[in-house]
Amino acid sequence: MKDLYKIPKDLLAIQHPYPDIEKLAVFLRNYKNKDAIEIEEFIRLWFTEGVPWVFRNCPWLYERVRTIISKDLSIEFNGIFMIGSGKLRWSLSPNRFLKEYNFCNPSDLDFTIVNDDLFQRMKIDFEEWKELVEVKKKYELKNKYQKDNIDLLPQNIGAGFIDMYKLPVDIKELKTRQLFPNLVVKLGKMFQEYLGYNFSDKKSHMKITFRIYQNWDSFLKQNLKNLNDIQRNIKI
Incomplete structure (x- = not known):
């Protein structure tokens, strides 16, 4: 049985908030x-904790964005945070594994929200969309993306999460989905003003995304799965 009161030296060597890439690779x-x-x-x-890498020189902007x-x-604000390379500095995506976040090399800003009420509202939007398409x-x-999403979302919902962008933005009956476009525009303008990068420029392909989890358990399970998949398939 593991002695939780003893912490290995390689873990103690990883510094917060932005880990050294070599020590991160050793850990993984x-x-x-x-x-x-x-x-x-x-x-x-x-x-889930700390100021993301992209906001390191303007931490109050991050907290204002959460507000x-x-x-x-x-x-509630305490279930709102950023993940991805914009948070950690280094990407954990298979196609950009351990590459540094770079505004010039298009990377999204990935926001995570852990909130059951919002999850249920988004789930209702999906069910409404499916009925409007298949029944009414x-x-x-x-397009192909919508066809894929309407098939994929039940699986995602079963795992306890919904990606905002997988629901169509132009259907007025999807009440909760309609809250996001104006929010994304406002945040994009703030990021341009305070960070100097244009998220509305389609040439950059940079997006502001939101994934909504039902609860902390579903968040943890999905991210454990993602990390395990990377560790199994990527040579570190």
Whole structure:
């Protein structure tokens, strides 16, 4: 049985808030057991807490953004945070693994929200969209992405999360989905003003995204799965 009162030296060497890339790689290589408590601790410490890398020189902007999201979506602020390379500095995506966040090399700003009420409202939007398309025949699926999303979302919902962008933005009956476009525009303008980068420029392909989780358990399970998949498939 693991002695929780003893912390290995390689873990103590990883500094907060932005880990050194070599020490991060060592950690991901050494702690591959899907049941390792260290992986769960890593997710809690580096995914959910602290000021993201992209806001390191303007931390108050990050907190103001959380305030705005909280008020616009009528949710508590403490379930709002950023993940991804914009948070950690280094990407954990398979196609950009351990590459540094770079505004010039298009990277999204990925916001996570853990809130059951918002999750349920988004779930209702999905069910409404599906009925409007498949039962009432009021709307058609416009492209391959919508066809994929209407099939994929039940699986995502079953896992306890919904990606905002997978619901169509132009259907007025989706009441909660309609809260996001204006919010994204406002945040984009703030990021341009205070960070100097244009998220409304389609050439940059940079997006502001939101994933909504039902609860902390679903957040932890999905991110444990994502990390385990990376550790299993990427040579570190």
